[in-house]
Amino acid sequence: xxxxxxxxDKILDVAEALFAEHGFNDTSLRTITSKAGVNLASVNYHFxxxxxxxxxxxxxxxxxxxxxxSDALITLNLNSNISMNQVFEALRAPLMSLNxxxxxxxxxxxxxxxRGYTDVQGHLRWFITTRYQGTLALFVESVLKANPAxxxxxxxxxxxxxxxxxxxxxASSQALAEIARNDYGQTVDAQSVLDQxxxxxxxxxxxx
Amino acid sequence: xxxxxxxxDKILDVAEALFAEHGFNDTSLRTITSKAGVNLASVNYHFxxxxxxxxxxxxxxxxxxxxxxSDALITLNLNSNISMNQVFEALRAPLMSLNxxxxxxxxxxxxxxxRGYTDVQGHLRWFITTRYQGTLALFVESVLKANPAxxxxxxxxxxxxxxxxxxxxxASSQALAEIARNDYGQTVDAQSVLDQxxxxxxxxxxxx
DNA sequence: GTCTATATTAAGATAGAC
DNA sequence: GTCTATCTTAATATAGAC
Numbered sequence: 001x002x003x004x005x006x007x008x009d010k011i012l013d014v015a016e017a018l019f020a021e022h023g024f025n026d027t028s029l030r031t032i033t034s035k036a037g038v039n040l041a042s043v044n045y046h047f048x049x050x051x052x053x054x055x056x057x058x059x060x061x062x063x064x065x066x067x068x069x070s071d072a073l074i075t076l077n078l079n080s081n082i083s084m085n086q087v088f089e090a091l092r093a094p095l096m097s098l099n100x101x102x103x104x105x106x107x108x109x110x111x112x113x114x115r116g117y118t119d120v121q122g123h124l125r126w127f128i129t130t131r132y133q134g135t136l137a138l139f140v141e142s143v144l145k146a147n148p149a150x151x152x153x154x155x156x157x158x159x160x161x162x163x164x165x166x167x168x169x170x171a172s173s174q175a176l177a178e179i180a181r182n183d184y185g186q187t188v189d190a191q192s193v194l195d196q197x198x199x200x201x202x203x204x205x206x207x208x
Numbered sequence: 209x210x211x212x213x214x215x216x217d218k219i220l221d222v223a224e225a226l227f228a229e230h231g232f233n234d235t236s237l238r239t240i241t242s243k244a245g246v247n248l249a250s251v252n253y254h255f256x257x258x259x260x261x262x263x264x265x266x267x268x269x270x271x272x273x274x275x276x277x278s279d280a281l282i283t284l285n286l287n288s289n290i291s292m293n294q295v296f297e298a299l300r301a302p303l304m305s306l307n308x309x310x311x312x313x314x315x316x317x318x319x320x321x322x323r324g325y326t327d328v329q330g331h332l333r334w335f336i337t338t339r340y341q342g343t344l345a346l347f348v349e350s351v352l353k354a355n356p357a358x359x360x361x362x363x364x365x366x367x368x369x370x371x372x373x374x375x376x377x378x379a380s381s382q383a384l385a386e387i388a389r390n391d392y393g394q395t396v397d398a399q400s401v402l403d404q405x406x407x408x409x410x411x412x413x414x415x416x
Numbered sequence: 417g418t419c420t421a422t423a424t425t426a427a428g429a430t431a432g433a434c
Numbered sequence: 435g436t437c438t439a440t441c442t443t444a445a446t447a448t449a450g451a452c
C-alpha cells in the first residue's frame with residue numbers, strides 16, 4: 001500500500017522541483033509550503049532552516065551518485081592504461097542511474113548541482129567537497145593516470161575549467177534544451193547532452 | 209588639472225570594485241554609497257535604479273572590448289584559412305587592452321562578466337546579447353570557418369560549453385588564483401589564466 | 417544635487433495555542 | 435505535528451526639505 005506522503009516528503013518533492021526551476025535563492029519558503037499544501041512553519045519544524053532543506057534535497061541524489069562514481073572509477077582503474085574519454089565516460093552510468101532514484105532524476109540532479117554553484121550557496125560547495133572528498137580525489141587521480149604528462153598547473157586549471165563547463169551547462173540546461181528544440185526541432189534529453197559534453201571535456205583536459 | 213571626482217563617478221568606481229568582489233546581488237546600494245562617501249539617494253538620482261547602475265558599470269568595459277574584438281576577427285578573417293587557436297587568440301589582445309581602460313581592467317572585466325551570468329541578472333544577458341549581436345555573430349562565423357566540419361548541433365553545444373567555461377572561470381577567478389598561489393606558490397594574473405584557458409577551449413571546440 | 421526620513425516589500429524565523 | 439500570528443531584518447525606492 002502506498003502510504004500518503006508525509007509532510008516532510010511533500011516538502012522535499014516540491015522544494016526539489018522549485019529549486020531546480022528557479023534556483024535556491026529565488027525560491028522562498030512561502031512558495032514551497034503553499035505549493036506543497038503544508039504550513040509555512042513546518043519547514044522549520046522538520047528541517048530547522050532553509051540551508052538544511054537545501055542540503056536534504058541534494059542529499060537524496062548525492063547518496064546514490066557518489067558511491068556509484070567511486071565504484072565505476074575503481075573498476076576502470078583495474079586497467080593499467082586508461083584513456084581520458086574512459087574517465088569521463090565512467091560518470092555516465094552513475095548519472096543516468098539517477099533516473100531510478102526519482103523520475104527525471106538525472107536532469108534534476110544536474111540542474112541542482114549547477115544551481116548549487118551559481119547561486120550563492122557557499123555552504124553547499126563546502127558540504128559536497130568535504131563530505132565526498134574521497135570520490136573527488138579518486139577522480140583527479142584517474143585523470144592523471146589517463147594523461148600523466150599533465151603538469152600540476154595544467155591539471156589544476158583544466159579540472160576547474162571542466163567543473164565550470166559542467167556547472168554552467170547544468171544550470172542552463174533547461175534554457176539550452178528549449179533553444180535547441182526551437183532552433184532545429186531536436187528534442188534534447190540528459191542522455192544527448194552527455195553525448196555532446198563528454199568528448200568536449202575529454203578533449204579540453206587532454207589538449208596539446 | 210585633475211578635477212575632483214563627481215558623485216556619479218565615485219559611485220561607478222566603488223560599485224565596480226564591490227560588484228567584482230561580492231557579486232551584484234550581494235552588494236547593496238547602502239554598502240556602495242557609504243563606502244563612496246555619498247548619500248544613499250544619489251544612486252537613484254543619478255542612475256534611476258540598481259539595474260541601470262549595473263549596466264553602466266559594465267558599459268565602460270564593453271564599449272572598449274566589443275569593437276576591439278570585431279576588429280581583431282575581421283582582420284583574422286582576411287586569411288582564407290584560420291585555425292581554432294587563432295580564433296580564440298584573437299580575443300586575447302582586446303581583453304588585455306582593458307588594462308588601459310582602468311587599472312587592472314582585464315581581471316575586473318572578466319570577473320564582472322562572470323558575475324553577470326552567475327548572479328541572477330537576466331537583464332544583463334539580454335542587454336549584452338542584443339546590443340552586441342553583430343560581434344557575437346562574427347565570432348560564431350569565425351569558429352565555423354576554422355572548423356567547417358562542425359555540425360550545427362555540435363557547434364551549438366560546444367559554443368555554449370565554451371561560454372560556460374569562461375563564465376565560471378571568470379566568476380571564480382579570484383578564488384582560483386588564491387588557491388593556486390597557496391597551493392604551489394605561483395602568482396596568477398589575467399595573462400596566465402588566458403594562457404591556460406585558450407588551448408583548453410580551442411581543443412574542446414575542435415574535439416574529435 | 418544632496419540630505420533625512422520614511423514607505424514598501426519580502427524574506428527567514430519563531431512563539432505559543434491547539 | 436500543525437496552525438495562526440507575529441517578530442526581525444534588510445533591501446530598494448521615494449518624498450520632500452534644504
